[in-house]
Amino acid sequence: MATQRISGSEAVIKSLLEEGVDTIFGYPGGAIMPIYDALYDYDQQVTHYLTRHEQGAIHAAEGYAKVTGKVGVCFATSGPGATNLITGLADALIDSIPLVCITGQVASPLLGTDAFQESDVMGITMPVTKWNYQITSADEIPEAIAKAFHIAHTGRPGPVLIDIAKDAQFGQFDFEYKKCTKIRSYLPEHPVDPFQVKAAADLINNAKKPIVLFGHGVILAHAEDEFKEFLEKTGIPAAWTLLGLSALPSNHPLNVGMLGMHGNYGPNIKTNEADVVISIGMRFDDRVTGKVAAYARQAKIVHLEIDPAEINKIIKADAPVLGNAKKSLRMLIDNVNPNTHTAWLEEFHVCDKIEYDKVISHDVYPKKIGLTMGEVVRIASEKTNNDAILVTDVGQQQMIASRYFKFNQSRSNVTSGGLGTMGYGLPAAMGAKIGRPNREVFAMVGDGGFQMTIQELGTISQYEIGVKVIVLNNNFLGMVRQWQQLFFEKRYSFTEMKNPDFVGIAKAYGLASQKVTSRDQLEGAIQEMIDHKGPYVLEVVVEQEDNVFPMIPTGASISDIILEP
Amino acid sequence: MKQEYIITVFSENHIGLLSRITIIFTRRKINIDSLTVSESAIAGIFKFTIVINETADRIQKVVGQLEKVVDVLKVFANTNDEMIYQEIALYKVSTEFLFESDKVEKIVRNSGARILELTREYVVIEKTGHSDETQHLFDELNVFGVTQFIRSGRVALTRSTIERLSEFLRERDALLEQVD
Ligand SMILES: Cc1ncc(C[n+]2csc(CCOP(=O)(O)OP(=O)(O)O)c2C)c(N)n1
Ligand SMILES: [Mg+2]
Numbered sequence: 001m002a003t004q005r006i007s008g009s010e011a012v013i014k015s016l017l018e019e020g021v022d023t024i025f026g027y028p029g030g031a032i033m034p035i036y037d038a039l040y041d042y043d044q045q046v047t048h049y050l051t052r053h054e055q056g057a058i059h060a061a062e063g064y065a066k067v068t069g070k071v072g073v074c075f076a077t078s079g080p081g082a083t084n085l086i087t088g089l090a091d092a093l094i095d096s097i098p099l100v101c102i103t104g105q106v107a108s109p110l111l112g113t114d115a116f117q118e119s120d121v122m123g124i125t126m127p128v129t130k131w132n133y134q135i136t137s138a139d140e141i142p143e144a145i146a147k148a149f150h151i152a153h154t155g156r157p158g159p160v161l162i163d164i165a166k167d168a169q170f171g172q173f174d175f176e177y178k179k180c181t182k183i184r185s186y187l188p189e190h191p192v193d194p195f196q197v198k199a200a201a202d203l204i205n206n207a208k209k210p211i212v213l214f215g216h217g218v219i220l221a222h223a224e225d226e227f228k229e230f231l232e233k234t235g236i237p238a239a240w241t242l243l244g245l246s247a248l249p250s251n252h253p254l255n256v257g258m259l260g261m262h263g264n265y266g267p268n269i270k271t272n273e274a275d276v277v278i279s280i281g282m283r284f285d286d287r288v289t290g291k292v293a294a295y296a297r298q299a300k301i302v303h304l305e306i307d308p309a310e311i312n313k314i315i316k317a318d319a320p321v322l323g324n325a326k327k328s329l330r331m332l333i334d335n336v337n338p339n340t341h342t343a344w345l346e347e348f349h350v351c352d353k354i355e356y357d358k359v360i361s362h363d364v365y366p367k368k369i370g371l372t373m374g375e376v377v378r379i380a381s382e383k384t385n386n387d388a389i390l391v392t393d394v395g396q397q398q399m400i401a402s403r404y405f406k407f408n409q410s411r412s413n414v415t416s417g418g419l420g421t422m423g424y425g426l427p428a429a430m431g432a433k434i435g436r437p438n439r440e441v442f443a444m445v446g447d448g449g450f451q452m453t454i455q456e457l458g459t460i461s462q463y464e465i466g467v468k469v470i471v472l473n474n475n476f477l478g479m480v481r482q483w484q485q486l487f488f489e490k491r492y493s494f495t496e497m498k499n500p501d502f503v504g505i506a507k508a509y510g511l512a513s514q515k516v517t518s519r520d521q522l523e524g525a526i527q528e529m530i531d532h533k534g535p536y537v538l539e540v541v542v543e544q545e546d547n548v549f550p551m552i553p554t555g556a557s558i559s560d561i562i563l564e565p
Numbered sequence: 566m567k568q569e570y571i572i573t574v575f576s577e578n579h580i581g582l583l584s585r586i587t588i589i590f591t592r593r594k595i596n597i598d599s600l601t602v603s604e605s606a607i608a609g610i611f612k613f614t615i616v617i618n619e620t621a622d623r624i625q626k627v628v629g630q631l632e633k634v635v636d637v638l639k640v641f642a643n644t645n646d647e648m649i650y651q652e653i654a655l656y657k658v659s660t661e662f663l664f665e666s667d668k669v670e671k672i673v674r675n676s677g678a679r680i681l682e683l684t685r686e687y688v689v690i691e692k693t694g695h696s697d698e699t700q701h702l703f704d705e706l707n708v709f710g711v712t713q714f715i716r717s718g719r720v721a722l723t724r725s726t727i728e729r730l731s732e733f734l735r736e737r738d739a740l741l742e743q744v745d
Contacts, residue, residue, distance in 0.1 A: 122581055127588050131635045132581075151635055182741050184734075185577050185638045191743040309629030 003174035008138030009038035011175050012102065012164065015145040017045055018177045019100075021073050023064060023434060024048045025057035029077025031117060032104025034169035036075075049434065049463055052455035054081050056427040058088025059453070062097045063431030066414045067389060069222065071098045071153050072431065078105045079117030082124070082163070087421055089128040089159045094418030095243060096216060098157035100148045108136040108165040121163045130158030138171030146180040155188030156307045157220060189306050192323035192331055200278075200302045200319040201335035207276035207300075209344050210236045211267070213259060213288075216243035216417075217281015217306060223326035224410045227280065228252070230329050235340035237348055239267030241282045242402055245413040250386065250406040256348045260288040261552045262399040265359075266351030268550070268558040271296050273347075278302040281325045284314040285418065294557035304328045358563045359549050364404055370543035371519060373400040373472045379526050380442055380470065381405045388440040389414065389432050391467075393425030393449030396478040399548045401444045412439075423452030429467045430460055440468065440530065447473040447499050457509040460535045468529050471502055471539045474546070482547045486565065506537035513537040569598075570624050571648050571721050574613040574631055575605060575638045575730045582636055586613055589630045595619060599652070601718030606728040610638065616719050639733045643723070650721035654699035655681070656690045656706050657713035663688055669709060676702045687712065 006014070012035050016024070024046055028036045039048060051057040054076045061072030072092075076085050082103040092099050105111070106118040125132050131151045133144050141164070148160040204210060218227045224247050231238050231248070237256040238248060248255050257264030259271070268290075271277060277299040282288070289295045292314060303310075303317035304325055311320045321328045363374030377400055381388070386406040391414040392398040398415060407413065414432050416424040429443030450471050460467055477495040484492050506513035512532055516525045516539065529536045552561045576582055583602065590597055599616040619627070624642045631640045660683065662669045669688075673680060678692035692702050699716055723729055 123584065126581065126585055127592065134580075183635065184737065184741075186635045187737065187740055187744070189744055191740060307633070309626070309633050313626060313629065 003176045005172055006175045007034070007038065007169070008141050008164070008171045008173070009034040009169040011138060011141040011173070012145065012169070013038050013042050013046070014175060015142050015177055016073060017042070018179070019071070019145070019149045021071070022046055024073045024075055025051055025060040025064070025431065026075030027051060027054050027057055027077065027081060028075070029081045029104065029117070031078035031106055031166050032075060032081070032102075034166065035102070035104065035164070049430070049459060051427065052458045053453065054084035055087055055423065056430075056453055056456045056459065058085050058099070058101065059091070059421075059424050059427035060431035060434070061099050061101075062088060062092055063391060063414050063428030064435040065097050065099060065431075066428075067411050067432045068435040069411065070435075071100055071149055074099065074101050076101065076103050077117070078103060078121065079119045082121045083119060085161075086124065086128060087419075089125055089161065091416050091419040091421045091424065092159035093128050093130065095416065096157050096220060097159065098153040099159040100145070100152050101159060101161045103161060103163045104169070105134065105163045105165045107167040109167075111136075111165065121161070125161045128159070129161045132161040132163065134163040134165070135168045136165045138168045139173040141168070142175065142177045143180070146178060147183065150180040150183065151186065155186075189324045190308070190322045192321065192327045194331065196319065196321045197328065197331045197335055200304075200321050201332060203276050203300050203302055203319050204234060204236075204278060204332075205337045209274045210234070210276040210278060210341065211270055211274040212236050212238035213241065213271070213277060213279040213282055214238055214244045214247060215241040215280065215282025217304070217325045218244060218247040219410055221281065221306070221325035223281075223329055224248070226326055226329035226333065230333050230336070233333060233338050234336050235345075236278065237267075237270075237341065237345050239264070239271075241285070241288055241417075242415060243417045244282060245402055246407040247410050249408050254345070257352075258403060260285075261290070262403065262548050262550065264352070264403070265355040265550050265561060265563060266348040268552065268561045269351065270348060272298065272557070272559045274299050276300045276302060278304070280304045280329070281306070283310045289314065290552045290556055290558040294559065304332075355550065355563065363400065368543070371516070371522065371540060372546060373397055373542050374404050375519075376470060376472060376522065376526070376540050376542070377401045377404040377444065379523055383526055383530055384440045388412070388442055389436060391415070391425055391429035391432050391441060391443045393443075393445040394420045394422045394479075395446045395449060396474070396482065396546070396548050397444050397446045397472040399479075422449040425449055426453050426467075426469065427456045429469070430456060430465050433465050433467045437466075441466070443467050443469045445469065445471055446478060447471060447475060447497060447502075448477045450502070451499075454505065457506060457511060457537070461509045461511055464534050466534050469535070469537045471537065472542055473499065473502070473539055474542050474544050475499060476544055479548070481545070485545070485547065487553070502537065502539045511535050511537050513539070515539040515541065517541045567618050567620050569616060569618050569645050571643050571645065571650060571719065572615040572617065572624070572628065572631070573641045573643070573721070574615065575640070575733075576611050576613065576634075577636045577638070578609060578611045579636045582634075583613070585634050585636070586631060589627060589634075590617065593623065593627065595623070595627065599718040601720055603720075605730060607730055607734070610730060614719055614721055638737070639730055641729060648721040648723055650695070650719050651693050652696055652699060652717050652719050653691065653693050654702070654714070654716040656692070656703065656711050657687050658690065658706055658709055658711055660684065660686055660688050662709040669706070672702070672705045676705070678702060
């Protein structure tokens with residue numbers, strides 16, 4: 001390839017183009033101005049979205065990455081621009097989201113001098129990135145960016161940050177781009193060991209009451225087809241973690257529901273009755289396991305996992321299978337016997353019935369006067385034939401939406417799992433809609449979380465990003481209030497909110513909006529929102545003091561899941 | 566049960582790597598008792614020798630986290646009896662004690678230490694050994710008064726003939742070939 005003498009800034013844009021980037025979320029400032037100036041000439045090849053806060057930019061990049069499977073890219077300036085990315089970096093690291101973030105930095109002679117808007121971005125971002133690198137000379141740019149993309153999206157994905165000093169952005173050099181495919185110190189994934197697969201298959205083939213627990217790893221490895229094939233061959237019931245949601249269609253006969261604190265009754269108690277637990281691409285988070293000492297003690301554990309540090313971290317694996325889930329499952333399918341577990345599956349259905357009568361029916365077909373979050377979720381899902389993308393914020397609305405929204409397609413659930421980042425929903429939904437413009441994208445947010453990044457309505461308005469925002473307004477920091485009610489004697493310490501007129505705010509941003517307070521308006525309003533071309537904000541006033549059940553209280557065993565207060 | 570472990574981290578020589586490594590300990594609130602950084606027998610590859618006091622279970626998890634660091638090649642954790650290790654200690658004592666009696670000289674000779682520098686005012690003594698040995702010498706000398714003292718981080722080698730990493734690098738190359 002012929003080389004060209006160009007500036008570092010232009011090299012940044014050209015490198016991104018080489019990596020197939022066509023979408024960037026960001027916010028300019030002094031130290032990244034040369035890069036923004038270079039970007040100005042490339043508006044045919046890349047679309048840049050100016051968010052209203054850098055946190056909005058990085059969550060949008062996360063939402064974009066989740067639905068597309070591509071690397072999300074965001075730009076921010078030095079100092080406060082970079083520090084505003086921290087929450088998003090931490091979120092992407094814990095949820096394994098591939099991101100490349102580029103921050104401007106003061107000129108290299110000023111590093112460490114407390115110059116204007118200088119902060120130790122390398123030091124600050126180290127604990128919240130998979131890898132970070134500072135560039136002080138233009139000619140480092142192509143190689144560093146190539147490495148960044150390789151690291152971000154291979155193996156267990158994660159966020160990478162490249163900090164570029166201003167003088168490096170100005171520097172001229174001969175540009176040449178070579179993709180990075182190999183780093184000596186970095187083994188993205190272990191080749192799958194046939195002996196490990198054999199040991200896992202033996203346990204699976206001899207199991208009488210096996211259960212599969214699946215997580216984000218299935219989606220990240222693009223292993224949905226293999227996963228389904230494995231389930232259908234073995235007939236094993238499968239339950240999902242919050243981030244595994246949508247990897248298996250909701251109506252699949254072997255899909256037995258959600259694990260964990262607010263998950264379904266069956267998969268929780270049955271995990272403690274199974275003889276073999278097969279976990280695939282999940283990491284036994286404490287929200288899933290409850291009390292670890294009382295978790296699946298009776299079972300043999302098979303653990304398919306790409307990250308060696310996750311094996312035996314929380315739960316000891318009897319048959320670990322290290323490697324990419326797609327490849328592991330492919331090999332596992334060839335080693336397992338066709339089977340059915342009809343009687344065992346029936347036990348889950350019995351649990352479903354109990355949960356339906358005690359909890360679900362009241363949530364999604366309530367008889368009381370006040371609206372419930374559950375019915376809103378059910379209607380939104382039904383009216384889009386379970387084909388929409390669901391983006392949630394954090395709190396009660398997140399748990400209710402995850403429980404009751406139904407999915408036909410993978411990569412359709414976008415939520416902040418590991419970090420539980422309030423304020424994630426709205427910007428992540430923007431990114432999701434930009435990544436999948438032809439799909440309906442719902443942002444289900446609480447009145448609290450909505451207000452943490454509400455300014456992104458400005459971005460939505462400016463670029464006419466057709467997100468359908470449903471604000472489930474209970475006038476409370478509902479999830480915290482629920483805990484106060486259940487565990488702190490109803491002492492509602494600073495969880496009640498005086499909220500603004502959300503419809504007024506949406507309208508001020510030039511967005512269509514409506515408020516619903518009663519059941520007879522609900523279906524019509526949701527239909528109207530869906531029929532509306534372009535973004536829409538629907539506020540639904542729901543019961544103030546509804547609780548999310550079932551629930552595994554913190555520190556309790558999953559067997560002690562409670563169905564009602 | 567907690568015991569002393571020697572963790573050896575082999576890595577590329579990149580700026581900031583020391584921080585990336587130490588924050589893994591900080592995050593779990595593990596104190597680093599000693600740290601030595603040096604080049605290994607393989608050119609360009611650095612070696613961090615870290616001594617900590619921990620349980621086997623926590624060590625295993627820390628090793629997993631360390632190996633996740635992109636620029637880290639390989640991490641080994643060993644108990645003391647699995648390695649040959651030494652620390653170096655320097656002691657400064659006022660010269661007058663050396664001439665008052667032969668006690669100081671005897672202590673130095675019996676402990677296998679040596680005198681590095683002798684001036685009118687002070688004498689610098691050097692001893693290599695395990696920390697209990699260098700500590701023992703400190704206690705003996707401190708009867709007279711040790712005015713300055715320093716103990717180095719631990720240096721440690723395995724009992725195998727070659728650098729453990731050589732074998733690892735060969736395997737790694739083969740693994741990288743297998744993964745597309
Ligand atoms: C940034 C951040 N701060 C605080 C919390 C703790 N928290 C978890 S849920 C919740 C309440 C959320 O309230 P709201 O957005 O109204 O949703 P609801 O639970 O009412 O549906 C809070 C404060 C958090 N998860 N994230
Ligand atoms: Mg609320």
